[in-house]
Amino acid sequence: MHSFIKKPLVLGAGLCLSLSSLFGASELETIMKERNLSEKDILAAAKTYQPSGRKDEYIVFSSGGQSGQVIVYGVPSMRIYKYIGVFTPEPWQGYGYDNESKAVLKGGAIRGKDITWGDTHHPNFTEKNGEYVGDYLFINDKANPRTAVINLHDFETTQIVVNPIMKSEHGGSFVTPNTEYVIEASQYAAPLDNNYHPIEEYESVYRGAITFWKFDYPKGKIDEKASFSLELPPYMQDLSDAGKGESMGWAFTNSFNSEMYTGGIEKGLPPFEAGMSRNDTDYMHMYNWQILEKLAKDPKNYKVINNHRVIPISVAVANNALFLVPEPKSPHGVDVSPDGRYIIVGGKLDTHASVYDFRKMKALIDKKEFAGKDPFGIPILDMQKSLHGQVELGLGPLHNSFDAKDGVVYTSLYVDSQIVKWDYKKLKTLDRVNVHYNIGHLDTMEGKSAKPVGKYALALDKLSIDRFNPVGPLHPQNHQLIDITGAKMELIYDMPIPLGEPHDVISIAASKLKPAMTYKMGTNSRTGEQSVGMTLAGQERIERDGKNVTVYATLVRSHINPEHIEVNKDDNVTIYLTNLERAQDETHGFAIDLYNVHASIEPGKTASVNFKADMEGVFPYYCTEFCSALHLEMMGYLYVKDPKKKY
Ligand code: CUK
Numbered sequence: 001m002h003s004f005i006k007k008p009l010v011l012g013a014g015l016c017l018s019l020s021s022l023f024g025a026s027e028l029e030t031i032m033k034e035r036n037l038s039e040k041d042i043l044a045a046a047k048t049y050q051p052s053g054r055k056d057e058y059i060v061f062s063s064g065g066q067s068g069q070v071i072v073y074g075v076p077s078m079r080i081y082k083y084i085g086v087f088t089p090e091p092w093q094g095y096g097y098d099n100e101s102k103a104v105l106k107g108g109a110i111r112g113k114d115i116t117w118g119d120t121h122h123p124n125f126t127e128k129n130g131e132y133v134g135d136y137l138f139i140n141d142k143a144n145p146r147t148a149v150i151n152l153h154d155f156e157t158t159q160i161v162v163n164p165i166m167k168s169e170h171g172g173s174f175v176t177p178n179t180e181y182v183i184e185a186s187q188y189a190a191p192l193d194n195n196y197h198p199i200e201e202y203e204s205v206y207r208g209a210i211t212f213w214k215f216d217y218p219k220g221k222i223d224e225k226a227s228f229s230l231e232l233p234p235y236m237q238d239l240s241d242a243g244k245g246e247s248m249g250w251a252f253t254n255s256f257n258s259e260m261y262t263g264g265i266e267k268g269l270p271p272f273e274a275g276m277s278r279n280d281t282d283y284m285h286m287y288n289w290q291i292l293e294k295l296a297k298d299p300k301n302y303k304v305i306n307n308h309r310v311i312p313i314s315v316a317v318a319n320n321a322l323f324l325v326p327e328p329k330s331p332h333g334v335d336v337s338p339d340g341r342y343i344i345v346g347g348k349l350d351t352h353a354s355v356y357d358f359r360k361m362k363a364l365i366d367k368k369e370f371a372g373k374d375p376f377g378i379p380i381l382d383m384q385k386s387l388h389g390q391v392e393l394g395l396g397p398l399h400n401s402f403d404a405k406d407g408v409v410y411t412s413l414y415v416d417s418q419i420v421k422w423d424y425k426k427l428k429t430l431d432r433v434n435v436h437y438n439i440g441h442l443d444t445m446e447g448k449s450a451k452p453v454g455k456y457a458l459a460l461d462k463l464s465i466d467r468f469n470p471v472g473p474l475h476p477q478n479h480q481l482i483d484i485t486g487a488k489m490e491l492i493y494d495m496p497i498p499l500g501e502p503h504d505v506i507s508i509a510a511s512k513l514k515p516a517m518t519y520k521m522g523t524n525s526r527t528g529e530q531s532v533g534m535t536l537a538g539q540e541r542i543e544r545d546g547k548n549v550t551v552y553a554t555l556v557r558s559h560i561n562p563e564h565i566e567v568n569k570d571d572n573v574t575i576y577l578t579n580l581e582r583a584q585d586e587t588h589g590f591a592i593d594l595y596n597v598h599a600s601i602e603p604g605k606t607a608s609v610n611f612k613a614d615m616e617g618v619f620p621y622y623c624t625e626f627c628s629a630l631h632l633e634m635m636g637y638l639y640v641k642d643p644k645k646k647y
Pocket residue numbers: 121122170239332398399439440441503504
């Protein structure tokens with residue numbers, strides 16, 4: 001430590017500075033000694049620390065796992081900026097409490113049942129020519145097959161669509177290069193209809209599927225009617241990726257139960273895990289959505305299941321739109337290279353990553369040279385003839401993310417707890433770094449786009465074990481930041497994630513995001529349109545129509561108008577709340593005590609709350625954001641009178 005102070009410190013930018021000329025050398029030395037910090041630690045801190053007011057260069061959108069939310073944080077600081085309510089009510093944002101967001105969550109109800117949680121996995125941006133646009137984000141719910149649209153104009157969820165045929169999914173939400181479709185692949189095979197079918201019908205009735213959600217860009221919404229699906233064998237489809245560049249029009253989906261094993265541990269049969277990993281290979285599905293989209297226009301090419309168009313396997317095969325390629329058993333991630341030529345597959349139970357060459361696969365298809373057919377008549381390409389090559393990376397390769405440097409990719413090793421840097425063209429490993437512990441996904445900056453930046457890698461570690469202060473048996477997960485600019489990868493930050501299992505992240509240059517600071521006055525943020533309840537100063541009023549009471553209220557520092565609302569017991573009360581502020585960050589909240597009512601009203605927004613006044617009494621209401629020195633005075637009273645009683 002002593003020698004470090006005398007030695008010149010080499011800073012990240014290659015700048016050579018004598019430390020003693022920068023700081024009181026003795027003070028830094030003392031802190032380093034007291035906190036037991038090495039020179040490497042000081043460098044890591046310098047690479048990640050943001051002085052107050054300094055902005056991050058990249059913004060990361062992370063799945064919030066079982067919380068059903070999306071987490072937004074910055075790189076390199078790893079500071080968390082926001083949790084976005086997506087599949088789950090979120091009180092701070094009024095998400096699931098005001099009428100506008102209730103309508104969004106209602107879109108996620110399944111067969112009439114409200115679902116109040118989600119298992120979010122893969123966030124993805126809208127794309128243009130395979131590059132991230134940064135105006136919308138999609139994320140899937142594995143548990144309850146759903147896809148959500150988040151408008152990055154205000155970082156609010158504006159739509160949830162329910163998959164009409166799947167009972168489980170995983171390979172969502174992958175976006176085609178010009179956001180033509182958002183791809184959602186099923187996971188556990190199940191009947192596509194909603195009826196009971198015994199497991200004996202597994203091969204005849206249970207199915208996988210790919211749904212192509214049509215994104216209506218001008219509306220910023222998924223068009224459910226224009227969306228369709230492709231039927232697939234019951235192979236337990238997994239992750240997916242859309243082709244780009246020379247593989248434009250194609251998409252790729254892994255699977256892990258080509259055995260079509262149906263379990264039965266309770267009857268003394270081998271468990272699923274054994275039966276599903278018997279074969280040496282499983283299948284990568286390769287399908288052409290440009291052909292399928294044309295097929296879906298003609299009723300003779302599809303069947304209708306639950307009011308949704310589904311193209312049968314046989315139709316896809318007859319039109320050269322569906323093929324299988326063997327891949328090492330129980331694969332996981334499938335990632336298309338930035339130029340679209342190579343497809344990299346990680347095999348959980350294999351030490352290799354397999355690099356497929358789309359050009360070779362396409363040539364086999366064009367020549368109709370197949371190695372065979374699966375039981376459903378799908379042509380199978382020869383594995384060796386499809387491969388560019390395989391590289392031994394280590395134990396449990398899962399996911400891949402690309403570098404700006406041609407041919408360079410980073411792969412997570414779940415079992416080895418490492419990230420490997422390697423060259424998928426020259427088929428050789430370059431470097432490896434330990435992570436803590438059991439990494440799932442990883443991400444390099446814009447690393448899954450057609451123009452990866454690289455620069456930093458994020459390791460999304462499933463276990464943190466001993467990395468943080470203990471907080472009970474349920475440990476936080478660990479997102480680690482790695483500097484990948486040099487020849488050696490350097491771990492520079494650990495961030496505990498206290499919210500679900502954040503499977504996957506996607507990163508974007510902060511400069512590409514252009515969020516609004518306030519709303520146009522009277523905006524219903526979930527539709528983007530002017531609210532019917534927009535109320536300007538002087539328009540505040542209470543209207544009664546039989547038992548329906550509608551309040552048109554405004555909020556501005558530091559009062560709510562009106563300050564007294566009187567209704568009869570069992571009235572149906574709707575309160576429109578317009579925040580008249582034009583200054584940024586002057587959000588007002590609105591709560592009615594004891595009535596389970598809350599809303600967040602950002603400047604310009606109109607939100608509404610609705611409740612049945614079924615409790616008699618006096619109920620204070622107030623602003624829940626500390627918005628001014630007279631914030632506590634920003635209040636009023638709701639009076640609920642029983643019309644049958646004399647007071
Ligand atoms: S999955 Cu979790 S580590 Cu859902 Cu993308 Cu691979």
